[in-house]
Amino acid sequence: MSIIGVLIVEDDPMVVEVNRGFVNAIPGFKVVGVARTGKEAVEMAACLKPALTLLDVYLPDMSGLAALQEIRRRGLPTDVLLVTAAQDAETVQNAFRYGAVDYIIKPFKFGRLKTALEGFAHLYSRLNKDGRLDQDDIDRLALGRTPVVVNEVGAAEMPKGLNEVTLKQILLFLIKDGGALSAEEVAAGLGLARVTARRYLEYLSQLGRVTLEMQYGSVGRPIKRYKIV
Structure with missing residues (x-):
């Protein structure tokens, strides 16, 4: 090499x-x-x-x-x-x-x-290899440039209403923190609406980029916490 x-x-x-x-x-x-x-x-x-x-x-x-x-x-x-x-x-x-x-x-x-x-x-x-690239090659390379969307089963199109820049910003925020954060904590840290943060976090969970942890308290619903893989 x-x-x-x-x-x-x-x-x-x-x-x-x-x-x-x-x-x-x-x-x-x-x-x-x-x-x-x-x-x-x-x-x-x-x-x-x-x-x-x-x-x-x-x-x-x-x-x-x-x-x-x-x-x-x-x-x-x-x-x-x-x-x-x-x-x-x-x-x-x-x-x-x-x-x-x-x-x-x-x-x-x-x-x-x-x-x-x-x-x-x-x-x-x-x-840098000789030869032509077909569409599958180009798709793999294009998606591979963005660690945000690379996963075991490939990357589907992002859901309507989500954008790549905000997705990357959330990923960077999770990487910097290093811990398991709730949608409310991510929203507060980035100035987003809680429902917006939750949509991106659920999408990242589907992609396998974050793990989901449930925090159970004495009363009320458990809190979902997301941690970078």
């Missing part, structure tokens, strides 16, 4: 070393460069041509999203994975609009990054 080069864009030296250690610990990946500003990120992406760039949003000279836009404007051949503390809906939405392949909120567990990189390695391998 060819080595996938990774550019880390991060201005905190300690975080750089942690991320470098994580990436280099995953078979098939190697850190090929470190940029500490948005300008350096664009210049190094053009020079090194890394297959993947791990990009922070908060940089000294510009927003990581601005750097991502410039990378796209120049048509640089690198995919971008956001690794950042930013978790507001607008930033998450714009990251995906500008072509990010994934979004990981700091602090994160090694397993989350490992899952993201292994998924990217599969995508990278299929797209």
